[in-house]
Amino acid sequence: MGLLDYDFMQRALLASLMVGLVAPAVGVFLVQRRLSLLGDGLGHVALTGVAVGVLTATSPVWTALVAAILGAVLIELVRARGRTSGDVALAVLFYGGIAGGVVLLSLAPRGQATNLDSYLFGAITTTSPQDVAVFAGISVVVLLSVALLGQRLYAVSDDEEYARAVGLPVLGLNVVLAALVASTVVLSMRVVGLLLISALMILPSAIAQLLARSFRETVLLACLIGVLVSVSGTATSFYTGTPSGGTIVLLAIALFLLVTSAVTLRESTARRRHRRRVDVHDAHPHEHGTACGHPPVPHGDHVDYDHDGHLHAPHHTGRGVHYDEHGGHPVAAPPNR
Amino acid sequence: MSERPPAIRLRGATIGYGDVPIVRDVDLTVGSGEAVAVLGSNGSGKTTLSRGLLGLATVLDGEVQVLGAPVGRLRERGRVGYVPQRHSISGAVPATVREVAGVGRLARLGLFRRLGATDRRAVVDAVAAVGLADRLDDPVAALSGGQQRRVLVARALAAEPELLIMDEPTAGVDAASQEALADTLAAISASGTTLVVVTHESAPLAGVLTRAVVVDHGRIAYDGPLSGAAHHDEHLHHHPPERQPAGYRMDQPTVTSGPRTTADRER
Ligand SMILES: Nc1ncnc2c1ncn2[C@@H]1O[C@H](COP(=O)(O)OP(=O)(O)OP(=O)(O)O)[C@@H](O)[C@H]1O
Ligand SMILES: [Mg+2]
Ligand SMILES: [Zn+2]
Ligand SMILES: [Zn+2]
Ligand SMILES: [Zn+2]
Numbered sequence: 001m002g003l004l005d006y007d008f009m010q011r012a013l014l015a016s017l018m019v020g021l022v023a024p025a026v027g028v029f030l031v032q033r034r035l036s037l038l039g040d041g042l043g044h045v046a047l048t049g050v051a052v053g054v055l056t057a058t059s060p061v062w063t064a065l066v067a068a069i070l071g072a073v074l075i076e077l078v079r080a081r082g083r084t085s086g087d088v089a090l091a092v093l094f095y096g097g098i099a100g101g102v103v104l105l106s107l108a109p110r111g112q113a114t115n116l117d118s119y120l121f122g123a124i125t126t127t128s129p130q131d132v133a134v135f136a137g138i139s140v141v142v143l144l145s146v147a148l149l150g151q152r153l154y155a156v157s158d159d160e161e162y163a164r165a166v167g168l169p170v171l172g173l174n175v176v177l178a179a180l181v182a183s184t185v186v187l188s189m190r191v192v193g194l195l196l197i198s199a200l201m202i203l204p205s206a207i208a209q210l211l212a213r214s215f216r217e218t219v220l221l222a223c224l225i226g227v228l229v230s231v232s233g234t235a236t237s238f239y240t241g242t243p244s245g246g247t248i249v250l251l252a253i254a255l256f257l258l259v260t261s262a263v264t265l266r267e268s269t270a271r272r273r274h275r276r277r278v279d280v281h282d283a284h285p286h287e288h289g290t291a292c293g294h295p296p297v298p299h300g301d302h303v304d305y306d307h308d309g310h311l312h313a314p315h316h317t318g319r320g321v322h323y324d325e326h327g328g329h330p331v332a333a334p335p336n337r
Numbered sequence: 338m339s340e341r342p343p344a345i346r347l348r349g350a351t352i353g354y355g356d357v358p359i360v361r362d363v364d365l366t367v368g369s370g371e372a373v374a375v376l377g378s379n380g381s382g383k384t385t386l387s388r389g390l391l392g393l394a395t396v397l398d399g400e401v402q403v404l405g406a407p408v409g410r411l412r413e414r415g416r417v418g419y420v421p422q423r424h425s426i427s428g429a430v431p432a433t434v435r436e437v438a439g440v441g442r443l444a445r446l447g448l449f450r451r452l453g454a455t456d457r458r459a460v461v462d463a464v465a466a467v468g469l470a471d472r473l474d475d476p477v478a479a480l481s482g483g484q485q486r487r488v489l490v491a492r493a494l495a496a497e498p499e500l501l502i503m504d505e506p507t508a509g510v511d512a513a514s515q516e517a518l519a520d521t522l523a524a525i526s527a528s529g530t531t532l533v534v535v536t537h538e539s540a541p542l543a544g545v546l547t548r549a550v551v552v553d554h555g556r557i558a559y560d561g562p563l564s565g566a567a568h569h570d571e572h573l574h575h576h577p578p579e580r581q582p583a584g585y586r587m588d589q590p591t592v593t594s595g596p597r598t599t600a601d602r603e604r
């Protein structure tokens with residue numbers, strides 16, 4: 001029987017599709033403001049929420065959502081007051097959340113707290129039709145918010161001080177972002193589990209930023225990668241009988257390693273190509289200049305020299321000048337990180 | 338009384354960080370449309386003063402008004418443009434010149450509105466004004482330090498602000514780009530924008546900036562015509578205005594006809 005013949009797998013794939021799309025769309029902003037671990041911190045807080053849900057016999061998804069959003073708002077307020085660093089505030093959340101969750105769950109009547117594992121590591125196949133509906137609601141809200149406020153969120157994540165100087169509502173936007181993270185955490189709870197949530201927010205954008213040139217491209221690519229690893233990881237886990245969360249994250253890491261080495265390879269061959277080109281012109285008879293007879297060709301912000309049909313751009317290095325081929329159109333600068 | 342309120346009005350203003358006063362008891366009024374240089378040695382408080390105007394440093398005492406409203410109360414703060422001294426393009430996630438400069442425009446648009454055709458044109462114009470038109474869609478991380486500073490200038494220009502506060506916009510920027518910036522500033526100054534430019538090298542902008550304020554140990558030591566400021570600004574004694582600012586890149590080629598303004602694209 002195929003994967004889609006099982007209702008529970010249909011729901012699982014649907015859930016993983018939503019998570020794969022939403023988590024990176026929010027995660028990119030966290031990566032940009034170097035708060036990659038915020039998702040983790042809120043995941044821990046969500047555990048306290050889950051415990052409250054179990055204790056009070058309400059749906060853990062809702063209590064987790066409330067707890068995570070409260071934690072998110074709290075941490076932004078602490079950061080805004082500036083007395084405690086975001087780092088320390090995160091640590092307190094981390095440990096407070098998980099300790100609270102564990103202690104509260106231990107108070108639950110016997111037989112009720114048995115599925116701690118499923119919250120920590122995900123249990124995608126237990127996704128109920130109601131869960132799918134809630135997840136769809138959360139996904140729509142999060143994606144709409146990102147679409148609507150994305151540029152502002154970008155501005156605040158990129159340069160908070162400038163955003164404040166020109167009057168963007170920095171605190172409000174930070175709280176919105178944190179609330180979006182909290183919602184994503186709860187959304188991802190079933191699929192990857194609270195302990196692995198950050199991975200799905202961070203890894204796709206870590207991969208995307210190796211390939212993209214603009215922020216917009218990064219966001220779109222990260223979402224694509226997220227959907228890809230999330231859905232294929234869930235499908236794989238069905239056949240291999242492994243937990244979905246771990247499988248998805250391992251897939252994402254494999255992709256990350258693959259792309260990293262591909263980029264490294266491309267850079268090293270670029271270096272080799274450059275060296276080969278330089279060899280040709282190392283024995284250049286003269287330095288191009290106004291009087292050398294080669295027509296100068298303005299090229300963007302510098303001047304190339306037309307040397308028998310190809311363009312030479314002077315490249316001054318510590319070892320003297322050599323000439324780079326600039327062809328007929330601007331060459332892209334290699335990423336210099 | 339002019340019909341427009343002064344662009345900046347400080348009365349007995351003390352500005353600092355936390356509870357430490359840095360700029361003390363300053364009285365300063367900058368009329369709408371004026372072009373002012375803020376001079377002074379390192380650590381004298383120039384940046385603190387300008388950050389105080391933007392609500393980024395705490396006003397500990399006195400009053401600070403910007404565009405007629407107490408600092409922080411100004412409703413449409415998109416009317417203010419700012420070039421920070423420390424360049425702070427995060428670089429964690431790639432972003433293009435267009436995207437970074439576009440941020441300057443956002444503040445004018447309220448909370449939800451997107452960049453429209455006019456806004457996008459303003460962004461392109463601002464980037465062109467700093468001479469980076471051909472780099473619009475390049476990642477900012479692939480630009481040189483001086484070019485990145487010019488992107489931040491473009492971000493401020495894109496807002497088409499009424500009050501433009503620039504903290505050392507020419508630091509690390511080569512002579513040709515400084516001249517281009519001077520021309521741009523002259524044009525927007527002529528159109529009525531108030532300029533406040535913190536600088537150590539007033540020479541390249543001498544044609545634009547008419548008034549100088551010299552800050553010394555957190556107090557204003559001189560306030561008057563730019564030409565008279567030299568005697569009060571310690572820094573200018575060491576670097577007489579005739580001296581051409583040196584480009585900060587030592588490896589700028591000399592073979593090209595125009596000054597080469599870019600870092601080598603190869604690295
Ligand atoms: N964030 C801060 N917190 C506390 N003190 C600060 C902070 N920034 C600057 N200071 C102090 O304020 C004083 C003035 O600094 P400021 O940056 O205003 O100088 P500046 O005139 O802009 O100097 P420069 O020419 O070097 O840019 C310095 O003594 C500095 O130590
Ligand atoms: Mg300064
Ligand atoms: Zn030649
Ligand atoms: Zn040749
Ligand atoms: Zn070269």
Ligand SMILES: [Zn+2]
Nearest residue numbers: 299304313326
């Ligand atoms: Zn060229």
